[in-house]
Amino acid sequence: xxxxxxxxxQSYYPPVPTPMTKALRTNWVWQFLxxxxxxxxxxxMVRMH
Amino acid sequence: xxxLLILGAGxxxxxxxxxxxxxxxxxxxxxxxxxxxxxNWIPSNIWVGVGVMTxxxxxxxxxxxxxxxxxxxxxxxxxxxxxxxxxxxxRPYVMVESTEPGKAGVRERVEYDxxxxxxxxxxxxxxxxxLGPEKNSLSVCTAGHAAQAAAGLDEAVARxxxxxxxxxxxxxxxxxxxxxxxxFEYLFNVEFExxxxxxxxxxxxxxxxxxxxxxxxxxxxxxxxxxxxxxxSRVFTESLYTERGVEWITQAAVKKVDRGEIHxxxxxxxxxxxxxDFTMLLPPFxxxxxxxxxxxxxxxxxxxxxxxxxxYVDADYTKxxxxxxxxxxxxxxxxxxxxxxxxAVGIAFAPPHPISxxxxxxxxxxxxxxxxxxxxxxxxxxxxxAFNIVDKMEGREGKTRTASMAKMGAACIASxxxxxxxxxxxxxxxxxxxPDFQKYPDTGRDIHYTSGEIGLAGHWIKHLxxxxxxxxxxxxxLWTAIPE
Numbered sequence: 001x002x003x004x005x006x007x008x009x010q011s012y013y014p015p016v017p018t019p020m021t022k023a024l025r026t027n028w029v030w031q032f033l034x035x036x037x038x039x040x041x042x043x044x045m046v047r048m049h
Numbered sequence: 050x051x052x053l054l055i056l057g058a059g060x061x062x063x064x065x066x067x068x069x070x071x072x073x074x075x076x077x078x079x080x081x082x083x084x085x086x087x088x089n090w091i092p093s094n095i096w097v098g099v100g101v102m103t104x105x106x107x108x109x110x111x112x113x114x115x116x117x118x119x120x121x122x123x124x125x126x127x128x129x130x131x132x133x134x135x136x137x138x139x140r141p142y143v144m145v146e147s148t149e150p151g152k153a154g155v156r157e158r159v160e161y162d163x164x165x166x167x168x169x170x171x172x173x174x175x176x177x178x179x180l181g182p183e184k185n186s187l188s189v190c191t192a193g194h195a196a197q198a199a200a201g202l203d204e205a206v207a208r209x210x211x212x213x214x215x216x217x218x219x220x221x222x223x224x225x226x227x228x229x230x231x232x233f234e235y236l237f238n239v240e241f242e243x244x245x246x247x248x249x250x251x252x253x254x255x256x257x258x259x260x261x262x263x264x265x266x267x268x269x270x271x272x273x274x275x276x277x278x279x280x281x282s283r284v285f286t287e288s289l290y291t292e293r294g295v296e297w298i299t300q301a302a303v304k305k306v307d308r309g310e311i312h313x314x315x316x317x318x319x320x321x322x323x324x325x326d327f328t329m330l331l332p333p334f335x336x337x338x339x340x341x342x343x344x345x346x347x348x349x350x351x352x353x354x355x356x357x358x359x360x361y362v363d364a365d366y367t368k369x370x371x372x373x374x375x376x377x378x379x380x381x382x383x384x385x386x387x388x389x390x391x392x393a394v395g396i397a398f399a400p401p402h403p404i405s406x407x408x409x410x411x412x413x414x415x416x417x418x419x420x421x422x423x424x425x426x427x428x429x430x431x432x433x434x435a436f437n438i439v440d441k442m443e444g445r446e447g448k449t450r451t452a453s454m455a456k457m458g459a460a461c462i463a464s465x466x467x468x469x470x471x472x473x474x475x476x477x478x479x480x481x482x483x484p485d486f487q488k489y490p491d492t493g494r495d496i497h498y499t500s501g502e503i504g505l506a507g508h509w510i511k512h513l514x515x516x517x518x519x520x521x522x523x524x525x526x527l528w529t530a531i532p533e
Contacts, residue, residue, distance in 0.1 A: 010297065014287035022292075025473055025504040035506035038476045042510075044498065045458035045478050046532040049429045 050076050051442045053435075054143060054161035056127045058083035058111055060091070060424065061395030061431040062167030064533060067524055069435040070120050077442050079119075080159060084126040084148040086110060088522050089192050092424065093515050095234045097195035098329070099202060099242045101467045104192035107515075109523060118524050123159065124149040127168065127337070130353065132388045133344035141390070163438045166360050166393040167431060170334030173223075177332070179306035180222045186306045186328040189235050198329055202239060205327040209243075209251035215326040218311060220257035222330030224302025224416040227267045228423065229258055232331050233286075234464045239329075240293050241466030249294075255323065256290065256297040257313065257330070259416050261408060263287050263297055267418035269405045271479050272492040273501045279492065285501060289465070289475075298323070300408070302416045303330060318411040334396060334419070336360065352387055360393035361386055364401040371406050376455030376485045378402065383434050383452070392434045395427040404483060425459045426452075426482060428533030455483035458498055462511040465503060474507030476500075 005012050017025075024030045053069055055062050058081050070079045087108040096102040115122040125145035132141045140160040147155040172190050174181030181188060187201050188194040205215050219236040221229060236256055243249040256263075264270045264286030271282045290297050300316035311330075312322045336358025341350045354360055364380040378401040385391040393399075404420045430452040440447045458480035465473045478500050484493025492499070521531040 005291070010287075011291040011294075014284065014291045016288060016292050026471055028470070028505070031505040031509075034502065034504055035509055038502070038506055038510060041476075041478045041498075041500055042460040045425070045460045045480065048458045048480065049433075049452070049533070 050078065051162040052078040052080060052160065053163045053165070053438055053442065054159055055079065055081045055165045055167055056083075056143065057167035057169050057395075057397065058085065058088060059167065059169045059395065061169070061397070061427045062165065063088055063111075063522055064428045065165050065167060065394065065431040065435040066115075066120050067118060067522075067528070068432050069439055070118050071529070072436065072439040073442060075119070078121060080121040080123065080161070081111075081115060082123045082125050082127055082143070082145050082159060083111065084124065086112065086124050086149075088114070090515060090518050090522070091190075092511075094189045094192055094195040095231060095238055095464060096467055097192055098189040098198040098235055099238045099467070100199040101242075104196050107519075108192050109519070114522070114524055123147070123157070125157065127339055128156070130164075130339050130341040132164075132341065132353070132391060135342060135344050135346055141388075162390060163442065164391045165431070165434060165438070166339075166391065166397045167395050168337045168339070168397050170396045171337045171358070172332045173335045174332045177223045177303055177306060179308075180303070180330060180332060184306065185308045186222060186330045188331060189231065189329065190331065198235075201327055202242070206243070206246050206248055208326070209248035210246075212251070214251050214253065216253045216255060216324055217327040218255045218257055218323060218325035219329045220298075220331070221259050221418075222303045222306065223333040224259050224314075224414050225419050226259055226331055226333045227419040227421050228331055228334075229260055229266050229418060230421065230461065230463055232256075232258070232329070233266070235329055236295065237289070237293065237465035238467060240295060241468070241472070245468075254293075254295045255325070256295055257301050257303065257311070257323070258297075258299055259302055259418055260299050261316075261405065261417065262299060263290060265405055265418060267403075267405055267421045268479065268482065269484055269493065271477070271494055271499050271501070272496060273499055274496060279496060282501060289503065300416055302410070302414050306330065314410055314412070314414050314416075316408055316410050316416050336397065336399075353385065353391075355399035357399060359399035360391075360397055362393050362398045364399070366399070366401050369402075374402055375487070376453070376481070376483050379453050379455045379483050381451035381453045382437065382449055383430055392438070394431045394434050396422055398422070422454065424461065425533060426454050426457055429457060430454075432533055453483075455481050455485065457482055462507050462514065464508060464511050467508065467512075469508075469512070470505070472508035473503050473505055474511045475503045476507040476510065
C-alpha cells in the first residue's frame with residue numbers, strides 16, 4: 001500500500017522503494033536467485049557454530 | 050546409570066533431549082518434564098494469528114515422539130529445585146506437579162544427576178494493568194493465544210467490511226519487553242491480510258514499542274550494506290513501515306490497557322493514550338519462578354536465580370555501565386556457578402545485561418528491550434550443553450563445547466506476508482549476535498556476515514523452515530541433518 005507522505009511527518013523522511021525494487025521482491029526468477037544466496041548466507045551462520 | 054533431567058520441551062529443551070538421547074547409551078536415562086503435552090513451532094504462531102494456519106498445524110503431541118526415541122516424559126510443571134537433595138534423599142531432585150488430565154496436582158520427586166533448565170519464559174502479563182488475552186489485549190505467544198488473535202482479527206475485518214474504520218495497535222505491552230521481531234512479523238502479516246481481504250483502506254495500523262528506534266529488535270539494531278552505503282536497520286525498517294502505511298510509536302512503555310484505549314509513557318516523560326479497536330501486545334518475560342532449597346530445606350533461590358527468576362550461569366553479572374559491557378560478559382557453557390551439574394539454556398538463563406542500551410524516563414520507568422535468546426541460538430546452546438553433559442555421563446574427558454552468543458551468528462526470517470507467490474519476508478543474518486565494538490568499532494558486527502533483505506525468497510525459506518523444523522522435532526529419519 002502506498003502512503004501519502006506529508007512534509008515534516010514521520011513517514012516523510014525514510015527512503016521508499018522504487019517500482020522496480022518492489023517488482024523484484026516478488027519476481028520469481030530474481031527471487032529464486034535470492035533464495036540461493038540467502039541459503040548460502042544462512043549456511044555460513046550454521047557452519048560457524 | 051545416570052539420569053539427565055530436562056525441564057521444558059520447547060525449542061531448547063526438546064533439542065537437548067533429542068540430541069542427548071541419541072548420543073547416550075541405553076544404560077542412561079533422559080527425562081523431560083513439561084507442563085505442555087504438545088510441542089509448538091513458535092515462529093509459525095504469527096500465521097495462526099492471522100488465520101492462515103491452525104494451532105494443529107504448528108503443534109504436535111510430545112508423548113509419541115518421546116516414546117519412539119526412548120525419552121521418559123512427565124507432563125508436569127516444576128515446582129521446586131533441590132540441588133543438594135533433602136528430606137532423606139541424597140540425590141538432587143526437582144519436585145514436579147502433574148498437569149496431565151486425571152492426575153492434575155499430583156506431586157512427584159524426580160531425581161537427577163544432571164539438570165538442564167529450559168523452562169522458557171513466564172508470560173508476565175500481570176506486569177501491565179489490563180494486558181493479556183484474559184483481559185483487554187491479544188497475544189501470539191502460544192498457539193492458543195494466536196487462534197484467539199485470529200478470531201479478534203476476523204471480527205475487526207467484519208466491522209471494516211461493514212464500512213467502519215478501525216485502529217489496530219500492535220507491538221510490545223511493557224517497557225522491558227523482548228521479542229519485538231515476533232510483534233513485527235504479526236504487524237506485517239496483519240497488514241498483508243487486510244490487503245488480501247480488501248479492507249486495508251479502512252484500517253489505521255499503529256506500531257508501539259519500547260525500542261529506542263525502529264529496527265532495534267532487542268539487539269541494538271544492526272548495520273548492513275545497502276545501495277552503496279553501510280546503513281542501520283532503522284533506515285531499512287522505517288522504509289518498510291512507510292511503504293506499508295504503518296504509523297509508529299517508539300520509546301514507549303505501555304502502562305495500562307483498557308478496553309479500546311491504551312495508555313503509555315514515553316522516554317521523554319509524556320503520558321499519552323491511543324484508542325484501539327484491535328490490540329495485540331506482547332508481554333514481558335520473566336523466569337517461571339522456581340524456588341530452590343538446600344539440603345536442610347533453607348531457601349537458596351537468590352543464589353541460583355536472578356531477581357528476574359532466570360537462572361544464573363557462567364556469565365559476568367557485575368553491574369557496570371553500558372560503555373564497559375564486553376562480549377566476554379556473556380556465558381559460554383551455561384553452567385550454574387553454584388552447582389556444576391545444573392545448566393540453563395534458551396530463555397531460561399539470566400543474561401548478564403541487555404544488548405540494547407538501557408534507557409529510563411524522567412520518572413525512572415525502564416524503556417528498553419531485554420535481550421532476545423530464542424530460535425537458532427537457543428537450539429545451538431541446547432545442543433552444545435547436551436553434548437557436554439553426555440561426555441560427562443559417559444566419563445569422557447573431552448574439550449568443553451561452548452556456545453557464547455558473543456561468538457555465534459544467527460539467521461532470522463521475519464515474515465511480512467504469507468503467500469506462496471505474493472508473500473514477503475525479511476531475511477537477516479547477524480554475526481556476532483552480541484555486538485563487539487572492540488573488534489568492529491564502527492558497526493559492532495562483521496559487516497561481511499551481517500545482512501538483511503526483503504522479498505518472496507524469504508517467505509519461501511520461512512515456509513520451508515516450518516516444515517523442516519516440525520519434521521526435525523518429530524525425530525523423523527535423518528532429522529539430525531537439519532541444523533539448529
